């Protein structure tokens with residue numbers, strides 16, 4: 220059984236899951252010409268509302284990706300927002316969900332086709348994560364992260380995920396729950412679906428945006444939250460062997476949220492348990508996304524508050 224909610228949005232129309240189909244010879248299938256977004260809608264039971272987290276930034280990134288893939292249609296943010304919210308409402312979703320949007324090359328044309336372009340939105344209910352609570356054991360990948368002049372990691376294209384998938388499969392095969400990818404220069408880059416932070420000498424460090432990472436919205440959130448808590452954050456090039464000396468490390472991403480990394484290559488980081496900095500940042504993060512603080516109201520788009528009958 221698919222975990223995806225029963226109603227989806229295809230090109231602005233609400234359709235049942237099994238009618239949300241495109242041709243097997245479409246450009247996205249043949250050539251991997253698609254751009255993906257993964258977002259979260261957080262249910263706040265006290266306010267009886269769902270908040271889509273940093274929707275504007277996700278839609279801006281999607282539009283950027285569509286432009287870089289030279290799609291002849293770059294959907295307006297408003298159209299994409301309306302499609303997403305309509306899909307959530309069509310499913311009457313009143314729980315925390317992972318939201319997925321793909322702008323894709325449709326039709327059945329040759330390699331340099333630029334249209335027609337489609338948009339699909341769906342939701343997958345997501346219960347609280349065990350990895351967020353307990354942490355994960357991680358290995359350095361033997362696969363190098365894609366580099367900017369190969370397939371730009373800052374474009375969240377579906378084709379990029381062949382690289383991430385290979386790394387994740389390798390890690391799972393070897394008994395790990397997560398992976399740390401290095402750039403083709405051997406510098407720390409990111410996980411298969413999340414960005415990376417570590418605490419070393421009391422300072423928070425994360426690979427800079429030229430380390431072949433996705434320019435992650437959660438990464439930006441964490442940097443702002445950490446600075447707000449008075450922590451020093453450095454964005455820079457990081458060596459693999461610095462990480463073995465970290466006292467704490469964590470992944471962050473819309474899907475992953477904030478996951479403590481307990482060990483790298485079976486070497487414990489700190490005490491091999493989720494540390495105080497990670498726990499403080501997790502708390503700050505969940506307070507934001509679930510709407511228990513009013514520090515950044517512009518980061519949350521309510522789904523039901525403004526809806527008729529909501």
Ligand code: PMP
Pocket residue numbers: 257383409410411412413414432433434435436437438471472473474
């Ligand atoms: N890196 C990769 C490779 C990812 O797939 C993701 C998930 N989108 C992230 C980082 C985290 O990005 P974001 O915080 O924008 O979800």
